[in-house]
Amino acid sequence: MVTIADVARHAGVAPSTVSYVLTGRRSISSATKARVEASVRALGYHPHAGARSLASNRANVLALVLPMREGMHMPVLMQFVVAVANAARRHDHDVLLVTADQGAAGLRRVAGSAQVDGLLVMDVEMHDERVPVLRELDRPSVLIGFPADAAGLTCVDLDFAEAGSRCVDHLADLGHTYVALVGAPRAVYQRDTGFAHRTMAGFSAAAMRRGVSSTTLPTEPDHESVRVAITGLLERHPAVTGLVVHNEAALPSVVEVLRSLGRKVPDDVAVIAICPDDQAERLMPPLTSVAVPAEQLGHHAVALLMAKLDRTPTPPLTLLPPRLTERASTTR
Amino acid sequence: MVTIADVARHAGVAPSTVSYVLTGRRSISSATKARVEASVRALGYHPHAGARSLASNRANVLALVLPMREGMHMPVLMQFVVAVANAARRHDHDVLLVTADQGAAGLRRVAGSAQVDGLLVMDVEMHDERVPVLRELDRPSVLIGFPADAAGLTCVDLDFAEAGSRCVDHLADLGHTYVALVGAPRAVYQRDTGFAHRTMAGFSAAAMRRGVSSTTLPTEPDHESVRVAITGLLERHPAVTGLVVHNEAALPSVVEVLRSLGRKVPDDVAVIAICPDDQAERLMPPLTSVAVPAEQLGHHAVALLMAKLDRTPTPPLTLLPPRLTERASTTR
DNA sequence: GCCCGGATTCGAAGCGCTTCGACATGTCAG
DNA sequence: CTGACATGTCGAAGCGCTTCGAATCCGGGC
Numbered sequence: 001m002v003t004i005a006d007v008a009r010h011a012g013v014a015p016s017t018v019s020y021v022l023t024g025r026r027s028i029s030s031a032t033k034a035r036v037e038a039s040v041r042a043l044g045y046h047p048h049a050g051a052r053s054l055a056s057n058r059a060n061v062l063a064l065v066l067p068m069r070e071g072m073h074m075p076v077l078m079q080f081v082v083a084v085a086n087a088a089r090r091h092d093h094d095v096l097l098v099t100a101d102q103g104a105a106g107l108r109r110v111a112g113s114a115q116v117d118g119l120l121v122m123d124v125e126m127h128d129e130r131v132p133v134l135r136e137l138d139r140p141s142v143l144i145g146f147p148a149d150a151a152g153l154t155c156v157d158l159d160f161a162e163a164g165s166r167c168v169d170h171l172a173d174l175g176h177t178y179v180a181l182v183g184a185p186r187a188v189y190q191r192d193t194g195f196a197h198r199t200m201a202g203f204s205a206a207a208m209r210r211g212v213s214s215t216t217l218p219t220e221p222d223h224e225s226v227r228v229a230i231t232g233l234l235e236r237h238p239a240v241t242g243l244v245v246h247n248e249a250a251l252p253s254v255v256e257v258l259r260s261l262g263r264k265v266p267d268d269v270a271v272i273a274i275c276p277d278d279q280a281e282r283l284m285p286p287l288t289s290v291a292v293p294a295e296q297l298g299h300h301a302v303a304l305l306m307a308k309l310d311r312t313p314t315p316p317l318t319l320l321p322p323r324l325t326e327r328a329s330t331t332r
Numbered sequence: 333m334v335t336i337a338d339v340a341r342h343a344g345v346a347p348s349t350v351s352y353v354l355t356g357r358r359s360i361s362s363a364t365k366a367r368v369e370a371s372v373r374a375l376g377y378h379p380h381a382g383a384r385s386l387a388s389n390r391a392n393v394l395a396l397v398l399p400m401r402e403g404m405h406m407p408v409l410m411q412f413v414v415a416v417a418n419a420a421r422r423h424d425h426d427v428l429l430v431t432a433d434q435g436a437a438g439l440r441r442v443a444g445s446a447q448v449d450g451l452l453v454m455d456v457e458m459h460d461e462r463v464p465v466l467r468e469l470d471r472p473s474v475l476i477g478f479p480a481d482a483a484g485l486t487c488v489d490l491d492f493a494e495a496g497s498r499c500v501d502h503l504a505d506l507g508h509t510y511v512a513l514v515g516a517p518r519a520v521y522q523r524d525t526g527f528a529h530r531t532m533a534g535f536s537a538a539a540m541r542r543g544v545s546s547t548t549l550p551t552e553p554d555h556e557s558v559r560v561a562i563t564g565l566l567e568r569h570p571a572v573t574g575l576v577v578h579n580e581a582a583l584p585s586v587v588e589v590l591r592s593l594g595r596k597v598p599d600d601v602a603v604i605a606i607c608p609d610d611q612a613e614r615l616m617p618p619l620t621s622v623a624v625p626a627e628q629l630g631h632h633a634v635a636l637l638m639a640k641l642d643r644t645p646t647p648p649l650t651l652l653p654p655r656l657t658e659r660a661s662t663t664r
Numbered sequence: 665g666c667c668c669g670g671a672t673t674c675g676a677a678g679c680g681c682t683t684c685g686a687c688a689t690g691t692c693a694g
Numbered sequence: 695c696t697g698a699c700a701t702g703t704c705g706a707a708g709c710g711c712t713t714c715g716a717a718t719c720c721g722g723g724c
Contacts, residue, residue, distance in 0.1 A: 016703075223615055
């Protein structure tokens, strides 16, 4: 193994000088710097991560706590994971995976062992057992989603309330007077997940504000459940002409069921989805949608965490503004 | 921070004794062991990962190299990632994410800096630039998928050739005489990805063997492309009565297009999918399928890597046998 | 009563890096 | 010409852990 001493010898300088060239924590003359850098390349030197973390008290690794629960939509999640990994690399950090089923103990372990400098926690629930743990941990953290009590924490999320609200506004602007929210699976609401709850709240509030009638229903993702749910919905609320779908997995089935019931999109029923753009574009007809900006969220979360590591003050709560893209499933 | 010296003092023993209790590398009397363990709990001690890795030359971290390419199916990938993370934890290891776009340099970096003890590489292509790098690295690795030249490497994968073949056999057993493979997006074949290639080879070979006519076509996942592809397929090959679909993303559209063309499944056209079970079950009708055992693959890959870390001999090539589950989309 | 061997435990030497204070230079104002 | 002050570099200490050889203790056989 090539060590910093080997590089120092090769370049004819002291080990500490090599360290300063690599970390940039002291100014080094450009001549020396060039010589050291050449030696680093010549020897194929990689600093030993463990030694570095021991001496500097920084691991240059972030923990990413993965959710793994019913009703989560994998493509969005994966997009987010990759975005986080890439963003972290841009800040010279790596990402360590922690699965949610390790619970609070997992957080304590990776933080306590100094394996990570900070934590990114996904899919935070309103009342999440991990939240108090994060507060007492000596490492900074950023939550994606936010709990009921977010005091002292840094949280990022899409503004789901605004997303729900924008969907209703768009439909109301088009003249619809009765709209329905086709939501996430029941389990998601039962565990009191913030994002689903907030979409619903935004949806309902906007309906009130705009004076349009509204109804909401949870939806399981399998085709048969969707068929039953949508059929039932249209029977019980025959005047519904606008659907807001916040359930990526059920989306293809919703469109398909409408077609099989003879309801033309957008002529008989308008549909807006809250889902990634590529999925909305892929369906027939392409759906008007509010994008879930997984990539942007990932970048933002990492940026906030890096700021906290630098002890830069950060806003406690960041809500990304939703972006609505009109496509063929709603028309003027 | 609580150190091993603190624990030693608290328990009234030497630091080395604490270390031996924790690592189990020397026998310690049960009385002492109990005392040390109590102190560990009392103080909430977590060994410093960096110090440990520096002293022992083991990081207890595995690298997982994520693919991120066109045509990959996220749910399967995510399932795999989680399976790997869980399996690694069961062996007392963590998982560090490396995105594929870091290429060979990323592998060199995490291995060279002793950040990881071994590497798991997903989505290996037939001629993959990372393969020679893995060979020269001083850390063991396990590939998921396998390259053209797998000499000196350890690879695991589903036996996709056998999967393709089983599908044809199943259809042939049901009396079908003309079958089609609806494959992955063109890009997947263009970059010469092993698994897609091998499914196709198994499919075609079985068709020859069973004396049934066959055809194959790549498929983009968007609805419109699927419509065009399937419509064209059935026009050009009107005698086709059996479809094997190896494209998770296109699957819902395939079923839907068949319906819209008035071809009843399974009466007019039988369909077998190569996809995760839960997806096959979710569609209408539930599809006969060959499962992609992401979880099993993940576990197996980790087990092999751990074996290599222990210097236990491992088989160079493991092919998991495909499992075909009959559902409503094919009938006797 | 003493020596021996096995079972435990201890002490100290690093692992490779960062960082702090000190030491050379060189520069510039008085 | 000298003192004050940057600027660039060095040496050594020490981060918290593992591991090796050595020390200690104990019981049993002689």
